[in-house]
Amino acid sequence: MSDKMQVYMDNAATTKLCDEAWVAMQPYFREQFYNPSSLYMGAQRVHKAVEDARRTVAEALHADPKEIIFTGGGSEGDNAVLRGIVQGYAGKGKHIITTAAEHHAVLHTLELMQTRGEVELTILPVDEFGMVTAAQIRAALRPDTILVSVIFANNEVGSINPIAEIGALCRAANVVFHTDAVQALGHIPVDVQALHIDLLTLTAHKFHGPKGVGALYARRGIRLMPQISGGGQERGRRAGTENVPGIVGMAVALLKAVAHMPETTARIQALRDRLLCEIPARIPEVKLNGHPTARLPNNVNFSIRYIEGESILLMLDLNGIAASSGSACTSGSLDPSHVLLAMGLPHEIAHGSLRLTLSEYTTDAEIDYVLDILPQIVTRLRAMSPLYNVP
Numbered sequence: 427m428s429d430k431m432q433v434y435m436d437n438a439a440t441t442k443l444c445d446e447a448w449v450a451m452q453p454y455f456r457e458q459f460y461n462p463s464s465l466y467m468g469a470q471r472v473h474k475a476v477e478d479a480r481r482t483v484a485e486a487l488h489a490d491p492k493e494i495i496f497t498g499g500g501s502e503g504d505n506a507v508l509r510g511i512v513q514g515y516a517g518k519g520k521h522i523i524t525t526a527a528e529h530h531a532v533l534h535t536l537e538l539m540q541t542r543g544e545v546e547l548t549i550l551p552v553d554e555f556g557m558v559t560a561a562q563i564r565a566a567l568r569p570d571t572i573l574v575s576v577i578f579a580n581n582e583v584g585s586i587n588p589i590a591e592i593g594a595l596c597r598a599a600n601v602v603f604h605t606d607a608v609q610a611l612g613h614i615p616v617d618v619q620a621l622h623i624d625l626l627t628l629t630a631h632k633f634h635g636p637k638g639v640g641a642l643y644a645r646r647g648i649r650l651m652p653q654i655s656g657g658g659q660e661r662g663r664r665a666g667t668e669n670v671p672g673i674v675g676m677a678v679a680l681l682k683a684v685a686h687m688p689e690t691t692a693r694i695q696a697l698r699d700r701l702l703c704e705i706p707a708r709i710p711e712v713k714l715n716g717h718p719t720a721r722l723p724n725n726v727n728f729s730i731r732y733i734e735g736e737s738i739l740l741m742l743d744l745n746g747i748a749a750s751s752g753s754a755c756t757s758g759s760l761d762p763s764h765v766l767l768a769m770g771l772p773h774e775i776a777h778g779s780l781r782l783t784l785s786e787y788t789t790d791a792e793i794d795y796v797l798d799i800l801p802q803i804v805t806r807l808r809a810m811s812p813l814y815n816v817p
C-alpha cells in the first residue's frame with residue numbers, strides 16, 4: 427500500500443487544466459489585467475484576446491462568433507437558456523419538453539419554474555439506456571411548445587442522444603432546440619449547423635479548461651432574454667466584466683481538444699474498452715449502464731450487485747483511485763441517481779453503481795491497476811454483504 431498509484435477516473439465531474447491553457451492564461455491575471463471594455467491600448471489588447479477566443483469557440487462549434495456568449499459555466503448557461511427562452515417566447519406559450527435524464531442544472535431549474543407556474547413541463551421518459559427518440563419529441567409537441575431541451579451526452583451513463591434527428595424535427599416544427607453539450611464537447615464532434623441546434627451549453631472545466639467559465643451558443647434570431655443585466659458586455663446578453671483568463675484558457679483547451687480529437691478519442695476509447703471488457707470478465711453479476719455503443723468514448727458505468735456504490739468509492743479512495751457513483755452533485759446524498767432510476771433500474775441496483783471516466787491523461791498502467799484493485803474490493807465487500815449469497 428505504500429507505493430500505491432494515484433488514479434483520477436472522475437473526468438465527468440471535472441478535468442485537470444491542460445498545460446497549454448495554464449500557460450496561456452497566466453499573463454491575463456497580472457500583466458494583461460486590463461478591462462477589455464476600456465479604451466487604452468493595453469485594454470484593447472485584452473479585448474482582442476477575448477475576441478480571438480470567441481472566434482476559436484465559434485469555429486469549434488461551426489458557429490459565427492456573434493453567436494457565442496461567454497458565461498460562468500454549464501449551470502449558468504442552462505439557466506440562461508431556460509429562463510431566457512421563457513421570457514423571449516411568452517407570446518407563443520410556456521410549454522417545454524425535456525427528458526428525465528437531464529443534468530440537474532436543467533431538471534431542477536425547470537421543476538422550480540413549474541412550481542412557480544412559469545412553465546408547463548413535459549418530462550419524457552427515457553429508455554433502458556437513458557435515451558429519448560425524435561418520435562417521442564414529435565408526439566409531445568404542442569402549438570404552445572416554446573423549447574425542447576435534450577442533453578447531448580449523458581453525464582452519468584455516457585449515452586449519446588440522437589441529436590441530429592431531434593434537431594431536424596424541431597427545426598421543421600419551428601420549435602427552439604437546446605442541448606446541454608457539456609459532456610460532448612471535446613470528446614465527440616459537435617456541429618451546430620449540421621445538427622440543427624439553436625442553443626447549446628458548454629463549460630470549460632469538462633475539457634481541461636478552467637472552472638467557472640463556459641459559453642452559450644445562441645443561433646442568430648433566437649429570442650433569448652438576458653438574465654444578467656448591467657453593462658453592455660457580450661452584446662448586452664450577459665453583463666459583467668469578462669473572466670479574461672478563463673475565456674482565454676477555455677479557448678486554448680477547446681482548440682487543443684478539437685484539433686487532436688481523432689487520435690485522443692481512439693486512445694481513450696481503447697483504454698475504456700479494456701474496462702468495458704475486463705470488468706464483467708473479472709467480476710460476476712455486474713451490469714453495464716448506458717448504451718453499449720452510442721456512448722461517450724471515456725465513460726464506463728457499471729452496477730455492481732449486492733453492494734453500495736458509496737462503499738466501493740471509499741475503498742477505491744483508500745487505494746488511491748478517485749471515481750464516482752452517479753454524478754458528483756448527488757454523491758454525498760444517499761439518494762440513488764435519478765438517471766439510473768429513470769432508466770428503470772431498481773433502487774438496490776441503482777445504489778451499487780460505479781462511474782469511471784477517463785481522459786487523455788489516463789494511462790495503460792492506471793487501467794491495469796483499477797482492474798487489479800476493483801475485483802478485490804468487490805470480493806471483500808460482497809463477503810460482508812447480507813444480500814450476497816455465497817454459492
Ligand SMILES: *Cc1c(COP(=O)(O)O)cnc(C)c1O
Nearest residue numbers: 499500501529531581608609629
Ligand atoms: C458538469 C455539468 C454541468 C454543470 O457545469 P458547471 O460548469 O459545473 O456549472 C451541466 N451539465 C452537464 C451535463 C454537466 O456534466
